[in-house]
Amino acid sequence: MLRQSAHEIALSTKGRGFYDFTNALRELVDKSQLKTGLATLHLQHTSASLLIQENADPEVRRDLERFFSKLAPDGDPLFQHTSEGDDDMPAHIRTALTTVNLSIPIVERRLVLGTWQGIYLWEHRTAPHRRRVAVHLIGE
Amino acid sequence: MLRQSAHEIALSTKGRGFYDFTNALRELVDKSQLKTGLATLHLQHTSASLLIQENADPEVRRDLERFFSKLAPDGDPLFQHTSEGDDDMPAHIRTALTTVNLSIPIVERRLVLGTWQGIYLWEHRTAPHRRRVAVHLIGE
Amino acid sequence: MLRQSAHEIALSTKGRGFYDFTNALRELVDKSQLKTGLATLHLQHTSASLLIQENADPEVRRDLERFFSKLAPDGDPLFQHTSEGDDDMPAHIRTALTTVNLSIPIVERRLVLGTWQGIYLWEHRTAPHRRRVAVHLIGE
Numbered sequence: 001m002l003r004q005s006a007h008e009i010a011l012s013t014k015g016r017g018f019y020d021f022t023n024a025l026r027e028l029v030d031k032s033q034l035k036t037g038l039a040t041l042h043l044q045h046t047s048a049s050l051l052i053q054e055n056a057d058p059e060v061r062r063d064l065e066r067f068f069s070k071l072a073p074d075g076d077p078l079f080q081h082t083s084e085g086d087d088d089m090p091a092h093i094r095t096a097l098t099t100v101n102l103s104i105p106i107v108e109r110r111l112v113l114g115t116w117q118g119i120y121l122w123e124h125r126t127a128p129h130r131r132r133v134a135v136h137l138i139g140e
Numbered sequence: 141m142l143r144q145s146a147h148e149i150a151l152s153t154k155g156r157g158f159y160d161f162t163n164a165l166r167e168l169v170d171k172s173q174l175k176t177g178l179a180t181l182h183l184q185h186t187s188a189s190l191l192i193q194e195n196a197d198p199e200v201r202r203d204l205e206r207f208f209s210k211l212a213p214d215g216d217p218l219f220q221h222t223s224e225g226d227d228d229m230p231a232h233i234r235t236a237l238t239t240v241n242l243s244i245p246i247v248e249r250r251l252v253l254g255t256w257q258g259i260y261l262w263e264h265r266t267a268p269h270r271r272r273v274a275v276h277l278i279g280e
Numbered sequence: 281m282l283r284q285s286a287h288e289i290a291l292s293t294k295g296r297g298f299y300d301f302t303n304a305l306r307e308l309v310d311k312s313q314l315k316t317g318l319a320t321l322h323l324q325h326t327s328a329s330l331l332i333q334e335n336a337d338p339e340v341r342r343d344l345e346r347f348f349s350k351l352a353p354d355g356d357p358l359f360q361h362t363s364e365g366d367d368d369m370p371a372h373i374r375t376a377l378t379t380v381n382l383s384i385p386i387v388e389r390r391l392v393l394g395t396w397q398g399i400y401l402w403e404h405r406t407a408p409h410r411r412r413v414a415v416h417l418i419g420e
Contacts, residue, residue, distance in 0.1 A: 002142050002282050002283070002418075003142070004142060004176060004178075004280070006245055006247045006252075036284060036285075036286050037284065037416075038284075038416045038418065040178055040243045042243065042244050042245055042252060044253065044254030044255075044257065045254050045256075045257075046193050046254070046256055046257055047194075052326065052380055053326050053372065054326045054327075054372060057361055060369065062361075063358070063361050063369050063372070063373075064373060064376055066358055066359070066360075067352065067358065067359075071211075071351075072207065078206055079203045079206070079207075080202065080206075081197055081199040081200045081202075083197070089203050092200050092203070092204065093203075093204060093207050095193070096191060096193065096204055096237075097238070097377055098376055098377070099239060099379060100192055101239075101241070101242055101381070102381055103243055103320045103322065103383055103416075104322050104381075105286055105322055105414045105415070105416035107414065112286075112322060112414040113324065114324030114325050114326070115324075116325075117324065117325075117326055132254070134244075134245045135245070136177075136178045136245035138142075138278065138284075138418065139284060140284070144282060144316060144317070144418075144419060144420070145316075146316050146386075146387045146392075180318055180383045180385065182383060182384050182385055182392060184392060184393065184394030184395075184397065185394050185397075186332065186333050186334045186394070186396055186397055187334075211351075212347065218347065218350065219346070219347075220339050220342065220346075221337055221339040221340045221342075221343050229340065229343050232333065232334060232343070232344065233344060233347050235333070236331060236333065236344055236377075236378055237377055237378070239379060240332055241381070241382055241383045272394070274384075274385045274387070275385070276317075276318045276383075276385035278282075278318065278418065
């Protein structure tokens with residue numbers, strides 16, 4: 001019989017960077033006891049992203065940060081929305097360029113992540129924030 | 141008992157820009173009477189995007205437009221696909237850089253959008269278009 | 281009665297480029313005999329993307345390739361993660377800028393793709409790879 005449940009994962013960030021929460025999601029999936037199903041994640045913010053990326057060499061994430069910092073630099077005079085700080089508009093742009101949604105099937109009681117895939121919250125603001133990820137599970 | 145339904149939201153655009161349709165989606169969710177569930181949206185086009193972004197300061201959306209106009213400028217001589225107009229290839233690129241899919245959980249009869257999150261159709265073509273968003277609801 | 285199923289589509293790539301697998305997904309949907317439902321795709325890799333794009337003029341995809349090659353060039357000295365080749369870090373960046381997830385409703389036994397929408401695996405690595413797409417179907 002198909003069933004569903006709704007959850008929330010709350011994450012405290014310490015400024016710009018990647019926060020791996022793969023294990024927090026795995027725990028929800030374990031507890032749900034779903035054998036087959038679908039996990040859907042929605043980040044409730046517009047200046048941070050959800051990202052699936054390589055979890056092996058941390059240099060990959062540092063290069064991602066370098067690339068996006070160059071693509072949408074803090075304090076770029078192109079931006080008019082500056083009232084919330086030099087890093088706010090670049091944060092909105094990074095969010096638009098990436099995503100706030102993930103959908104990962106569950107097979108044999110496990111998320112079908114690839115060998116090198118980790119699930120990250122990518123905080124784009126330089127100050128610490130409290131971020132909430134809504135999680136929906138469905139399956140049987 | 142879990143149930144599902146399929147819907148369509150049609151939007152008329154007046155050229156490049158952001159069209160907030162959060163309320164149209166909220167109405168579908170209200171009518172569905174789902175207490176807990178998942179709303180999935182798919183935009184049936186390749187030159188416009190679905191975007192969740194800040195709904196407070198409109199300058200944020202103008203800065204997004206400025207950034208993407210600079211990143212993929214209309215009429216860039218890099219592009220060979222010019223038969224549909226100078227704005228067509230930049231529109232395809234903007235769509236690739238953003239998304240045509242959104243997935244938002246429903247909790248306590250409401251989409252779990254963050255306080256500042258609005259749902260937008262981002263029209264990338266300069267001429268008016270009729271755009272269709274397929275919506276799938278599931279839950280109970 | 282709602283039901284679900286999990287599948288995998290495996291694709292062999294011959295280096296950087298677009299691989300249309302719309303028909304492979306359509307076959308899964310046909311076989312499932314779902315009248316209404318939702319298809320969710322997850323690519324189990326971090327150096328390739330899933331992309332819905334125009335399937336008419338192939339020049340559109342060549343222009344997408346030109347744009348991303350210029351935006352994140354192979355061998356850019358900005359990148360420190362070079363141990364897996366000059367094309368590896370640009371591949372991770374392209375994946376972050378696009379997506380590894382797609383969600384497409386099923387209506388009247390068909391994926392609600394727009395007239396010009398094709399579903400592509402976008403291989404970002406220059407060497408051939410074996411890529412796996414996990415597919416979850418739910419509906420009735």
